Amino acid sequence: MAASALCWALRAARQVLPSQTRSYYVDWRMLRDVKRRKLAYEYADERLRINAIRKNTILPKELQEVADREIAALPRDSCHVRIRNRCVLTSRPRGVKRRWRLSRIVFRHFADHAQMSGIQRAMW
């Protein structure tokens, strides 16, 4: 009875604490980018509303100052500007085409092997 209660407590604690990630992203930078995206999704609404109070000429300044302090207190990774659109396959931060989420090198590789739908070598 006591043992089962202990087990349940441990399991709950493990879920609450920041867990060790075991997935296989291309590199750690990609993993950090994934974390940022998750947090940004969580705090998106709150950030929008607090910013609506801040970027205002109607409300009193005191309120806006309070809002400034509040938004600064939020985790840093929760803002969307920290997200970088990396290549999905190589985690390359630059030269990534948004439509395919692939870096230019991977894109070229697949297009030449005719594995990109509707892509053809340009010739005119």
Next chain:
Amino acid sequence: MWGGFRGCGRVLLLAGAARHCGRPHSRTQRLFSTSSALSTTKDESTASTDSAATAATKEGAEETPKQKLLKIIGNMKVEVTTKRKFQQLKEQEIKKQAANKQEGLDGGSSTEGDVQRSKPLNPELVQAASAVASSFPHSREQAESELLAQLRRHEETTDKQRRGETINIRNVISEMAVKRQSPAQRGVSISRRISLEMDEDGQRIKPGRPSSCSFDSGRSLKAGKRLNIFTKASPEMENALKTVSSPTIWDLEFAKEIAAVTEQPPRNGFEEMIQWTKEGILWEFPIDNEAGMDDGAEFHEHIFLEKHLQDFPKQGPIRHFMELVICGLSKNPYLSVKQKIEHIDWFRNYFEEKKEYLQEKNKQASQTFGT
């Protein structure tokens, strides 16, 4: 040897006991020789089965026309086939054994039976019954006993009627009470008679019309057991289904296993596209612009959001601010009504929390300005 009734003009007066009459078989004859009123010494054939013999008293009587008739009936015999002969043999064997046991009892029962009955049956009827029974190919005693029982029952009923013990209809009717109708019920019945309903053709429906339930050869549509083929699922069934549901993880896993095993690879491109549509990879055609977004709310719930501003102050910058927020929300097609209401609620909570802080700040500001 079994067929044909060679005994002539002899009718046995039986008392309903299963008894073998004089048979050509020497063994059985010896057994039955002691039984009363059974000996038939005048048997012509060697094998005449249960032939009826007259009682000793009537032996010397003249042959009345009735007796002649009985003789004729007695002579009428059903032709017996070989199969029936063997059946009769079997039955005779069985009855023999049974009768041997009952022999001692039977000797006394015949006289007792006569005494028990208050009114003995008409001897003529009995004679006729025995003659008819003798015409049966097998189980003659049974037939005779049954016929005599029937006669007895008939006599009993006639006696009862004479005495007046049967059901008198007058008594029954007198006991029946008159049913009283309440005025409400009477009104209903009257209104039913004058019906204002119209049939499809515009003709009035008269009450008591047999059109709805057709009468066909003495049977009505609504009588009889219901088959319950087309009735909706009864609420009992629904309750049972609800209690059964809430599947466990094991049930889900089992269902997934079955689905994985039974599914076949798509045979052609159409089936592949169907599979994709089910999974959600392919959109449904014709394309629905509101696929996955429709929450069933009307347009006025999206646009007219002022009713949610009731808890806010009616004047001041906050009200001004919130009105702008509502204006923006009403133009937003991407949020559902729920999300918009949540938005407004969040602002309300936020301003509630900051109220005390703002009041303190104002006091401080006034104090600093004052001093």
